[in-house]
Amino acid sequence: MRIHVDKDKCITAGHCVLVAPEVFDQDEDGVVELLDDAPPERLRAAIDEAAGLCPAALIRIEG
Amino acid sequence: MERAPGCPFDPAPELRRWQAEEPVRQVRLWNGTTAWVFTRYDDQRALLADPRISSDAHQPGFPHSLPSTKAIKQEGRILVSLDNPDHDEMRRLLTRDFTIRAVEAKRPRTQEIVDDRIDAMLRAGASTGNTADLVADLALPVPSLVICELLGVPPSDQAFFQERSETVVSASSTEQETGTALMELKSYLGGLADQKAREPGDDLISRLARFREEGRLSPSEVEITGMFLLAAGHETTANMIALGTLALLRNPSQLEEIRDGADPALVANAVEELLRYLHTPHSGRTRVALEDIEVAGRTVRAGEGLITASNICDRDPSKFPDHPDTLDIHRANARHHTAFGFGIHQCLGAPLARMELQVVFSTLFRRIPTLRLDAALDDLPFKIDRFVYGVKKLPVAW
Numbered sequence: 001m002r003i004h005v006d007k008d009k010c011i012t013a014g015h016c017v018l019v020a021p022e023v024f025d026q027d028e029d030g031v032v033e034l035l036d037d038a039p040p041e042r043l044r045a046a047i048d049e050a051a052g053l054c055p056a057a058l059i060r061i062e063g
Numbered sequence: 064m065e066r067a068p069g070c071p072f073d074p075a076p077e078l079r080r081w082q083a084e085e086p087v088r089q090v091r092l093w094n095g096t097t098a099w100v101f102t103r104y105d106d107q108r109a110l111l112a113d114p115r116i117s118s119d120a121h122q123p124g125f126p127h128s129l130p131s132t133k134a135i136k137q138e139g140r141i142l143v144s145l146d147n148p149d150h151d152e153m154r155r156l157l158t159r160d161f162t163i164r165a166v167e168a169k170r171p172r173t174q175e176i177v178d179d180r181i182d183a184m185l186r187a188g189a190s191t192g193n194t195a196d197l198v199a200d201l202a203l204p205v206p207s208l209v210i211c212e213l214l215g216v217p218p219s220d221q222a223f224f225q226e227r228s229e230t231v232v233s234a235s236s237t238e239q240e241t242g243t244a245l246m247e248l249k250s251y252l253g254g255l256a257d258q259k260a261r262e263p264g265d266d267l268i269s270r271l272a273r274f275r276e277e278g279r280l281s282p283s284e285v286e287i288t289g290m291f292l293l294a295a296g297h298e299t300t301a302n303m304i305a306l307g308t309l310a311l312l313r314n315p316s317q318l319e320e321i322r323d324g325a326d327p328a329l330v331a332n333a334v335e336e337l338l339r340y341l342h343t344p345h346s347g348r349t350r351v352a353l354e355d356i357e358v359a360g361r362t363v364r365a366g367e368g369l370i371t372a373s374n375i376c377d378r379d380p381s382k383f384p385d386h387p388d389t390l391d392i393h394r395a396n397a398r399h400h401t402a403f404g405f406g407i408h409q410c411l412g413a414p415l416a417r418m419e420l421q422v423v424f425s426t427l428f429r430r431i432p433t434l435r436l437d438a439a440l441d442d443l444p445f446k447i448d449r450f451v452y453g454v455k456k457l458p459v460a461w
Binding site: 008009011012013014015017018019026028029030031052053055056057 | 111112151154155158159161162163164398399404405406407409411413414
């Protein structure tokens with residue numbers, strides 16, 4: 001599984017940080033930071049949820 | 064739209080019928096214009112994320128839900144009326160104070176504010192047979208004081224600020240009183256920005272003042288932005304505090320779980336479910352199509368207005384299949400609600416609002432375990448015709 005985020009689209013809502021804190025964080029301005037672009041399979045459900053909650057639809061899961 | 068008698072928490076019955084039978088239909092608005100109305104969760108989600116939708120209230124086909132929203136949205140450059148790239152550029156100036164971390168840092172002070180207000184309510188209530196109006200004593204002051212902290216209003220000015228912002232929100236203020244209060248707040252914020260330009264603090268107005276010095280915001284934009292944040296964050300949160308308390312009083316076993324449990328995750332989920340179930344911004348999300356858009360088998364033409372009836376969308380059985388019209392603080396997908404909207408305009412203040420509500424609900428019932436409603440449900444004055452749904456008074460006793 002590889003995760004891609006498009007920082008330019010980020011509106012800093014922070015849902016990703018709340019549901020998958022091992023994978024996503026925010027910088028000082030709230031913009032998404034990918035902590036792990038190849039996270040373990042056990043986090044797939046949480047990452048799927050983050051992708052669904054993201055109001056800017058900027059999280060892409062490959063594989 | 065009229066709600067059914069005895070069902071103050073449920074959206075108007077027509078919306079439920081439309082959702083089931085005619086999920087895309089046209090309506091005539093208060094000013095004679097027409098707009099498309101969407102009542103299904105998935106259609107709303109697709110539309111609010113679609114780049115062919117505009118929030119620009121100056122566009123000819125823009126559907127204004129109320130005369131007051133038309134006036135506000137057309138005033139200056141405010142975030143809710145901007146499309147990209149302008150929207151993201153302005154939003155990024157404000158996000159620093161609304162990150163998860165920044166909001167968490169405000170939690171201890173918010174707890175103090177809530178405890179102080181409850182102390183005051185208990186003290187004052189002791190001389191009226193242990194009764195109070197939860198709206199005046201808790202729901203209105205808490206968000207106003209939290210916003211004071213956010214903006215950087217010094218403690219000596221907070222009473223001034225609070226009084227005026229409550230006048231603006233109060234359903235019993237005359238138009239003149241509201242107008243005067245708004246002007247005084249705007250002028251105060253301008254003065255505060257001047258002060259913070261000279262002596263900056265770690266607060267939002269200081270940051271806006273710096274952007275003003277750098278030419279990234281005009282003086283009028285600083286004032287308008289301050290006012291907008293106040294407007295967006297006061298009544299909405301106040302209404303959630305009051306209605307949320309009422310909803311929990313009407314669902315006592317769930318109230319007890321929150322009161323007697325020590326689980327922050329349960330309180331957090333309860334807040335999400337209250338947001339879904341109560342959905343206080345009940346006037347829908349308004350947009351205009353920039354190009355033709357196909358949705359649910361219909362074509363919305365470029366220039367036509369759209370309204371997504373977000374409150375009924377949050378009761379859509381296709382998204383919330385398990386008793387969608389019932390409050391269930393254990394609902395697994397409660398956080399998928401759209402009480403804060405969806406797409407690029409999703410509420411900037413959402414993390415702050417969530418935190419405030421978590422603090423209020425994890426504190427109130429613990430501090431006042433015998434809290435009860437001191438009026439009949441049917442007698443409560445609900446704010447049916449304001450942009451944001453709520454209740455004007457909530458008589459409680461303990």
